[in-house]
Amino acid sequence: MKGLYGTLRAVAESVLAAFIGFVVAGAILKAWGYSPISAYVALFEASFKDLYGFAGALANATPLILTALTFAVAARAGLFNIGAEGQMYLGALAAVSASLFRLPPVLHLLVAITFAAAAGILWSLVPSVLRATRGVSEVISTIMFNWISRYLAFWFVANVLVDPHRAEKTITALPTSRFPTLIPGTDLSYAIFLAVAVAFVVYFLLWHTVTGYEMRAAGANPDAARYGGVRSARVIVLVFLLGGITAGLAGATQSLGRPPTYAVYSGLPQISNLGFDGIGVAMIGRNHPLGIIAAAIFYGGLQSGARVMQLFAGIPLEMVRVVQGVIVLALALPELLRIFRILWRRKVKIGGER
Amino acid sequence: MSLGYFWSILFLSLHAMVPITLTAAGEVVGERAGLFNIGLEGILLLSAFTGALGAEAGGWMLGLLVGLGTGAVVGLFFGLINAYWKGDQLITGVGINLFALGFVAFGLQALGTPGFHGVPRAVQVPNIPTPVGGLSPIVFLALIMPFVIHWFLSRTRAGLWVRAVGENPEAADVAGVPVELVRLLATTFGAALAGLAGAYMSISWMGSVTKEMAAGRGFIALATVVFSGLRPILTLVGGFIFGFFDSLATWIANIPGVKEAVPWQFVSMIPYIVTLLVVTGVIGRVRFPKALGVPYRRE
Numbered sequence: 001m002k003g004l005y006g007t008l009r010a011v012a013e014s015v016l017a018a019f020i021g022f023v024v025a026g027a028i029l030k031a032w033g034y035s036p037i038s039a040y041v042a043l044f045e046a047s048f049k050d051l052y053g054f055a056g057a058l059a060n061a062t063p064l065i066l067t068a069l070t071f072a073v074a075a076r077a078g079l080f081n082i083g084a085e086g087q088m089y090l091g092a093l094a095a096v097s098a099s100l101f102r103l104p105p106v107l108h109l110l111v112a113i114t115f116a117a118a119a120g121i122l123w124s125l126v127p128s129v130l131r132a133t134r135g136v137s138e139v140i141s142t143i144m145f146n147w148i149s150r151y152l153a154f155w156f157v158a159n160v161l162v163d164p165h166r167a168e169k170t171i172t173a174l175p176t177s178r179f180p181t182l183i184p185g186t187d188l189s190y191a192i193f194l195a196v197a198v199a200f201v202v203y204f205l206l207w208h209t210v211t212g213y214e215m216r217a218a219g220a221n222p223d224a225a226r227y228g229g230v231r232s233a234r235v236i237v238l239v240f241l242l243g244g245i246t247a248g249l250a251g252a253t254q255s256l257g258r259p260p261t262y263a264v265y266s267g268l269p270q271i272s273n274l275g276f277d278g279i280g281v282a283m284i285g286r287n288h289p290l291g292i293i294a295a296a297i298f299y300g301g302l303q304s305g306a307r308v309m310q311l312f313a314g315i316p317l318e319m320v321r322v323v324q325g326v327i328v329l330a331l332a333l334p335e336l337l338r339i340f341r342i343l344w345r346r347k348v349k350i351g352g353e354r
Numbered sequence: 355m356s357l358g359y360f361w362s363i364l365f366l367s368l369h370a371m372v373p374i375t376l377t378a379a380g381e382v383v384g385e386r387a388g389l390f391n392i393g394l395e396g397i398l399l400l401s402a403f404t405g406a407l408g409a410e411a412g413g414w415m416l417g418l419l420v421g422l423g424t425g426a427v428v429g430l431f432f433g434l435i436n437a438y439w440k441g442d443q444l445i446t447g448v449g450i451n452l453f454a455l456g457f458v459a460f461g462l463q464a465l466g467t468p469g470f471h472g473v474p475r476a477v478q479v480p481n482i483p484t485p486v487g488g489l490s491p492i493v494f495l496a497l498i499m500p501f502v503i504h505w506f507l508s509r510t511r512a513g514l515w516v517r518a519v520g521e522n523p524e525a526a527d528v529a530g531v532p533v534e535l536v537r538l539l540a541t542t543f544g545a546a547l548a549g550l551a552g553a554y555m556s557i558s559w560m561g562s563v564t565k566e567m568a569a570g571r572g573f574i575a576l577a578t579v580v581f582s583g584l585r586p587i588l589t590l591v592g593g594f595i596f597g598f599f600d601s602l603a604t605w606i607a608n609i610p611g612v613k614e615a616v617p618w619q620f621v622s623m624i625p626y627i628v629t630l631l632v633v634t635g636v637i638g639r640v641r642f643p644k645a646l647g648v649p650y651r652r653e
Contacts, residue, residue, distance in 0.1 A: 006420075010594075028457070028460075030536045032464055069479070081442050082435075082448070100564075130630075130634055134634055134637055135637055136630075136633055136634050137576075137580070137633075139392055139573070139576070140573055140576055140580070140629070140630075140633055141633070142632060143573040144403035144570070144573070144626040144627075144629050144630045145601055147570045147623070148623045148626050148627060151619040151622045151623045152619065153622065154619045155617055155619035158619070160615065203627040226457055251602060273455070276451075276452065276455070279448055279452070280448075283448075304514070316460045316464055318456045318457075318459035318460040318463065319451075319456065319460050321452060321456025321460075322453060322456035322457050322460060323456075324456065325449050325450070325454070325455070325456055325457070326449070327449075328453075329431075329435070329446060329449035329453065330446055330451070331445065331449075332441040332442045332445040332449055333435060334439075334440060334441060334442070334445040340472050352510035
């Protein structure tokens, strides 16, 4: 019963926070001279009205599920890992690098995503060891690693993996290493199944294994966990490596599963900020793998809706990130629901007197 | 190496130091009071944008004021959520950063200049002419501010209150210090300095607004706070180190011989690698206020 109540409460808080996000963003739109109502109608109709729109939402949700998992796993263990962004860049490139050689279909894809996961692990290793052994704040180290990774990725795109015929992009991933398209004519590929499957694996790992229990115990009460025999250094490194895997895979879904490009461009236009958006998605999904799937579809829908909104209403698509920022700010309040319940009661009382 | 090189690197470093030192010195005050603001990156970006708009509307003084005010408003909000409503400081910071990223990108596009907005020379902060080049007056402000903050924290009653609410809020409360209010004001002050630093970036140093202009400087400022061990005067040293490597990167990238030998991408990594090394080197020796990051609830 208590578990059910907790879940309902968490969902209600996210919905309320989303509502606040739309109201505040609406006010900003209004101040800038746009019409918020027509903007929001365009936004939602584009993604949730028909199958094609929804496929777009799912395609956008794919990497977000994975980068959100990076943050969520760490958050469950009491860590603040914001390094998905950089790990994802290298994952995307590592996945493309598998096309430097030829392999049979399915195997090639498996090798490519293994590369991506390995790149993510590699890039999360140093911050995790610095945190576990020297206590260097992961907030600072992961951000520094994001920037180093960004420039490293620029270099890889321009020098190592460069397309000999087109200098502004990497080589194109070979068809054998791509995620097949799920619905022809849309961006949606089989990568969505990978993302959802990984979310379920993480869920199982966190709630049905001893290691997962140790991770959550370390987050809930670090001192008690230590007395209980949880080796915190091991947990920290494991959490980071798991996060590195999901972030690396997120990169692979973008370079191998996003028609029509199947390559990484200089300046990283298709992958930039997906790691940061994942943080917001994790928070809206309350750091729970299943909540994250729902939150990623919601946010993915906003993203593709925003593109339509920009096209037809001329409203910059970055508006959705404003919405997301406000939602996260609202979720930072621990008593969000209680505050609103008090306001609501007052209103009801005034209504009753009339 | 000729003397000309020395001066040019020194000037570049001083200019690159300003945003780090101002932001870090302000954050020292906030962290001494017990609030940890990782939204500084977002504040730098937001006030770089609003500062530019302010300058274009009414000159550079208004621009700096608008930047300062933007930082203060965000800081006030951060303080309300965390000092009064006991929110999660890290999540609030992330919210600020996401909001800023969206808002500035939105604003740049709404102005019809997606990605890049140049600030006209006429409304930029006038540089002080020297024999070896122009120097922004904000550089002097950044050089003085850490000393002022040091004096404030160690010599004034208000400064004592700031340290008390960060170190032992229960005792401060018993002694009659308004814990929440002191925390709110301390973090607002820090955010206002970050706001000033943001405006400096757009209307004095770079002369433009882009959505990536903060480039991790808010986080480098947090690293500088760690480096300084929360002693404001040391934010000058930390800021200068990062300023030096930041400008070294720009400088190296333009030397004819080096340009071909070392790819610019690796040169651009230098400030971030240095930040990591410095933080890793000093971390064990830093003592943070006991109540840093912990919301205060009266028993």
